[in-house]
Amino acid sequence: MSTPVRASLMITCLADVLYPEVGERIVRLLRGLGVTVEFPAGQTCCGLPLFNSGYHAAAADVARRTVKIFDEAGYVVVPSGSCAWMVKHEYPGLLKAPAARAAAARLAARTYELSQFLVRVLGRRRFRSAVAGRLTYHDSCHLLRGLHEAESPRALLTELGGVELVELPGSDECCGFGGSFAVRLPEVSTAILDKKLANVEATGADCVVACDAGCLMQMRGGLSRRGSRVRALHLAEVLGEPA
Amino acid sequence: MSEPDLATPFRERAGQALDDRFLQEALTIATTKFITLRREAFDAFPQGEALRDQARAIKEATLQRLDHWLEMLIDNVERRGGHVHYATGADEARRIVLDIARRTGARMAVKSKSMATEEIHLNDALEAAGVTPVETDLGEYIIQLAHERPSHIIAPAIHKTKGQVAELFRRELNRDAAPDPEVLTQIARAELRQKFLQADLGITGANFGVAETGTVVLVTNEGNGRMVTSLPRVHVAVMGVEKVIPSMTDLAVFLAILARSATGQKLSVYTSLVNGPRRGGELEGPEEFHLVLLDNGRIRQIAGPLREALSCLRCGACLNVCPVYRQIGGHAYGYTYPGPIGILLTAMLNGPGSVKDLAHASSLCGACVDACPVRIDIPRMLIELRRELDEQRIAPWPERVVFGAFAWLLQRPALYRLSARLGRLLQRPLARNGRIRRLPLFFGSWTRTRDLPPIAARTFHERWAELEREARR
Amino acid sequence: MTTRAEFLHRIRTEMGRAPGLVPSATAPRPTRPRERLEVLRRELSERWRESLERFAVEFERVGGVLHRVGDAEEVPGVVARIAGERRARSVIAWPGATLGVDVTASLVERGLDALAMPEAEVTPAERARLRAVAAAADVGVTGVDLAVAETGTLIVVSGAGRSRSASLLPSCHVAVFDREALLESLEQVGVALEAWHDGDDPTWRGAAINFITGPSRTADIELTLTRGVHGPREVHAVFVERGLDVRRRV
Numbered sequence: 021m022s023t024p025v026r027a028s029l030m031i032t033c034l035a036d037v038l039y040p041e042v043g044e045r046i047v048r049l050l051r052g053l054g055v056t057v058e059f060p061a062g063q064t065c066c067g068l069p070l071f072n073s074g075y076h077a078a079a080a081d082v083a084r085r086t087v088k089i090f091d092e093a094g095y096v097v098v099p100s101g102s103c104a105w106m107v108k109h110e111y112p113g114l115l116k117a118p119a120a121r122a123a124a125a126r127l128a129a130r131t132y133e134l135s136q137f138l139v140r141v142l143g144r145r146r147f148r149s150a151v152a153g154r155l156t157y158h159d160s161c162h163l164l165r166g167l168h169e170a171e172s173p174r175a176l177l178t179e180l181g182g183v184e185l186v187e188l189p190g191s192d193e194c195c196g197f198g199g200s201f202a203v204r205l206p207e208v209s210t211a212i213l214d215k216k217l218a219n220v221e222a223t224g225a226d227c228v229v230a231c232d233a234g235c236l237m238q239m240r241g242g243l244s245r246r247g248s249r250v251r252a253l254h255l256a257e258v259l260g261e262p263a
Numbered sequence: 264m265s266e267p268d269l270a271t272p273f274r275e276r277a278g279q280a281l282d283d284r285f286l287q288e289a290l291t292i293a294t295t296k297f298i299t300l301r302r303e304a305f306d307a308f309p310q311g312e313a314l315r316d317q318a319r320a321i322k323e324a325t326l327q328r329l330d331h332w333l334e335m336l337i338d339n340v341e342r343r344g345g346h347v348h349y350a351t352g353a354d355e356a357r358r359i360v361l362d363i364a365r366r367t368g369a370r371m372a373v374k375s376k377s378m379a380t381e382e383i384h385l386n387d388a389l390e391a392a393g394v395t396p397v398e399t400d401l402g403e404y405i406i407q408l409a410h411e412r413p414s415h416i417i418a419p420a421i422h423k424t425k426g427q428v429a430e431l432f433r434r435e436l437n438r439d440a441a442p443d444p445e446v447l448t449q450i451a452r453a454e455l456r457q458k459f460l461q462a463d464l465g466i467t468g469a470n471f472g473v474a475e476t477g478t479v480v481l482v483t484n485e486g487n488g489r490m491v492t493s494l495p496r497v498h499v500a501v502m503g504v505e506k507v508i509p510s511m512t513d514l515a516v517f518l519a520i521l522a523r524s525a526t527g528q529k530l531s532v533y534t535s536l537v538n539g540p541r542r543g544g545e546l547e548g549p550e551e552f553h554l555v556l557l558d559n560g561r562i563r564q565i566a567g568p569l570r571e572a573l574s575c576l577r578c579g580a581c582l583n584v585c586p587v588y589r590q591i592g593g594h595a596y597g598y599t600y601p602g603p604i605g606i607l608l609t610a611m612l613n614g615p616g617s618v619k620d621l622a623h624a625s626s627l628c629g630a631c632v633d634a635c636p637v638r639i640d641i642p643r644m645l646i647e648l649r650r651e652l653d654e655q656r657i658a659p660w661p662e663r664v665v666f667g668a669f670a671w672l673l674q675r676p677a678l679y680r681l682s683a684r685l686g687r688l689l690q691r692p693l694a695r696n697g698r699i700r701r702l703p704l705f706f707g708s709w710t711r712t713r714d715l716p717p718i719a720a721r722t723f724h725e726r727w728a729e730l731e732r733e734a735r736r
Numbered sequence: 737m738t739t740r741a742e743f744l745h746r747i748r749t750e751m752g753r754a755p756g757l758v759p760s761a762t763a764p765r766p767t768r769p770r771e772r773l774e775v776l777r778r779e780l781s782e783r784w785r786e787s788l789e790r791f792a793v794e795f796e797r798v799g800g801v802l803h804r805v806g807d808a809e810e811v812p813g814v815v816a817r818i819a820g821e822r823r824a825r826s827v828i829a830w831p832g833a834t835l836g837v838d839v840t841a842s843l844v845e846r847g848l849d850a851l852a853m854p855e856a857e858v859t860p861a862e863r864a865r866l867r868a869v870a871a872a873a874d875v876g877v878t879g880v881d882l883a884v885a886e887t888g889t890l891i892v893v894s895g896a897g898r899s900r901s902a903s904l905l906p907s908c909h910v911a912v913f914d915r916e917a918l919l920e921s922l923e924q925v926g927v928a929l930e931a932w933h934d935g936d937d938p939t940w941r942g943a944a945i946n947f948i949t950g951p952s953r954t955a956d957i958e959l960t961l962t963r964g965v966h967g968p969r970e971v972h973a974v975f976v977e978r979g980l981d982v983r984r985r986v
């Protein structure tokens with residue numbers, strides 16, 4: 021590689037506070053691939069919860085801030101498909117002033133969800149597995165239908181040495197998280213989750229992998245409550261050393 | 264399951280549906296089957312994707328000249344001897360149909376399945392005016408006998424077992440029958456055959472209205488659409504204004520994707536193109552044909568946030584794939600139109616206030632957009648509705664306070680980080696073995712069924728300095 | 737009462753308020769649809785065998801039964817056989833002029849109770865009587881204006897001597913067609929529909945065009961597929977290889 025690739029991590033609120041180890045792994049993973057990783061100060065949340073609940077003025081304020089914070093960044097890597105979607109898909113529309121909108125569009129063009137960054141930008145798809153056993157993959161809604169990305173995570177998981185990947189029936193079906201939906205209609209959210217977890221368990225997998233902190237929170241929450249032996253892991257947690 | 268009414272809060276209505284074991288099973292079987300059929304149909308139809316795009320473009324182009332196409336439709340219907348009526352609201356639409364019924368001395372009306380007539384609650388009005396309305400789509404017939412509402416746009420009675428239907432027929436028709444769909448269907452055939460032959464009035468909706476030719480198009484599988492438009496003396500079609508399409512060439516595009524999306528068929532069994540009343544030499548066909556053009560909240564959405572929903576073909580595909588619909592079924596929504604598109608149509612008909620809970624009955628997973636033959640972005644419009652609810656302060660104040668505080672915090676990174684620490688202190692008595700099993704207040708909504716991870720001992724922000732040092736080494 | 741003017745005025749007002757719209761187009765229509773259809777028909781006549789094979793597959797897939805005969809004279813025999821197998825007695829049929837072959841006389845000779853529906857306008861009382869006959873009939877025989885290979889669909893135009901009931905009320909529908917009716921695709925159906933509606937309708941043409949894709953069906957009770965809920969339980973199509981003598985083609 022001639023000039024080293026520069027990437028900023030957008031940690032996102034859930035990963036920052038609940039799953040910081042995911043962030044750590046991403047940093048080490050990217051560094052192992054020769055990427056210079058930066059972490060712009062002052063980040064909070066991408067504003068998706070505000071946006072989805074209809075608080076668009078507030079979401080626009082957050083967007084404006086975030087665009088500014090990442091203005092100097094090279095690539096921007098996000099551990100959640102939903103937050104990446106927010107930045108790529110909604111930021112430019114939220115900001116009305118031409119300069120801000122242009123800056124948002126620039127940010128959108130440089131922003132990638134982790135698996136996309138690895139496969140589509142860095143062209144790296146071979147890693148050793150950091151876990152053992154049988155894996156299955158859950159497509160998170162925003163990554164799959166928002167960013168139309170089904171291949172990159174699967175490419176990475178298929179090439180993983182030492183583990184078996186099984187397709188999850190209904191892998192494209194929602195896990196029932198949906199942000200505030202999960203607490204507004206907890207019974208419905210849980211019923212959807214139960215279906216998802218039943219599918220996961222039916223595969224006999226030891227571990228379900230996802231690329232979104234929201235889905236992980238939901239699936240882990242359910243698995244842990246039912247005392248399941250299955251683990252829900254972020255993609256970054258199963259990718260080991262580059263192979 | 265008895266239908267919950269709107270006095271019951273939505274969350275409770277949904278809860279009742281979740282507790283209904285039969286409904287749960289029926290929903291899973293039905294929606295899974297529809298999903299599979301639809302997927303197979305499009306897998307075997309490579310040009311389908313391009314046709315979907317084209318269909319969407321046609322809808323949009325039509326909307327951009329809606330006045331033009333409607334005028335053409337009206338002129339052509341009248342040229343072919345039909346009468347056109349204009350209904351601003353549901354009450355006006357009912358009045359128009361009742362007037363026709365009265366003037367023609369109708370005593371019985373046979374109806375082919377139509378969401379538009381459900382939407383205007385026509386049956387009650389007919390009954391009150393002494394005209395017996397008979398639903399003739401088998402599913403609609405069943406739910407009419409049971410005094411219920413359809414629970415699915417295209418499969419109105421999927422919530423009923425054959426046993427329940429047999430029981431219903433015994434009670435309402437005095438017919439003893441085995442709980443066998445074949446037998447039950449034959450009973451309904453015999454009953455309804457009499458009605459078709461007796462009825463004075465045939466009432467339908469319209470899947471499409473073709474402007475260039477003045478044609479009303481009806482799509483059915485059972486043949487009731489043909490009966491209703493051929494046998495009674497008078498035919499009234501109630502059509503939402505957005506159903507107009509320019510030409511027969513456009514119709515061919517829509518037909519290619521409609522049934523595939525709804526039931527996975529290449530075409531439904533019957534597509535009937537109705538060009539007005541009976542003509543000289545014809546044995547069948549009504550003496551009078553009336554087209555009722557229905558606004559009922561549609562027109563103001565031409566420039567409104569729900570404009571895209573005016574492209575809906577009512578195929579039901581978005582219901583089948585919606586994780587929420589799949590769990591709670593149609594009745595819990597509480598209005599004529601269930602499912603994700605139903606929330607938008609309800610808001611269109613009754614204003615955003617009517618969906619203040621329903622607007623949140625979606626995880627915004629986007630499965631509907633993928634399934635929709637005309638790719639209507641339902642989640643985007645749900646978010647728009649939520650925005651309207653917030654801006655018009657229809658959303659409850661505690662919610663607005665919580666989101667306001669959250670937004671405020673996100674602008675203040677130092678405080679934001681501090682709040683993580685604060686949370687860590689507060690959670691101390693609650694976290695056990697790396698998980699939180701019970702939380703107070705609205706957080707309890709989460710922990711009643713799911714564990715929550717505690718706030719990490721050190722957040723990523725707090726780890727970054729170290730990670731930076733690590734890089735320098 | 738809302739008037740046409742008020743109604744359209746409201747629509748125009750809202751259209752004027754609609755913000756930035758994406759340029760969109762309706763489907764491009766053939767400029768001379770009748771000529772286009774003629775050309776299409778000529779092209780199709782070269783490959784009618786392929787169309788027929790495709791039609792056969794699709795028609796059977798939707799639950800239809802296809803019969804093939806060489807000459808039009810064989811049609812009554814097929815109808816009689818179908819009726820016989822179902823122990824059916826009464827048959828209603830389109831008259832020879834619209835069907836392209838006279839079936840009733842021959843069916844009556846074979847001991848069936850067959851009636852040709854009239855071609856000319858009849859009194860309301862007679863219409864009511866004929867409707868009752870049709871409702872009681874076991875088999876209905878009609879012609880076919882288009883047979884669509886892609887979907888296995890029969891398209892039937894109503895009109896004088898083209899009774900709608902014959903393909904609707906009896907529980908068994910027998911449709912008779914030849915190669916001239918064959919089209920390949922729905923897209924071509926679009927062309928035909930454009931051509932049919934180009935200019936004034938011929939006086940014999942009725943008000944209904946029906947697409948029939950297999951027997952009447954429902955899945956409204958527990959998603960169990962059941963045939964013959966309102967329309968026919970069975971649909972047969974008889975292909976006449978050497979053609980029918982239909983007086984007025986659509």
Ligand code: SF4
Pocket residue numbers: 574575576577578579580581582604631634635636637638639
């Ligand atoms: S929104 Fe789309 S998928 Fe849903 S009923 Fe309408 S056309 Fe079908």
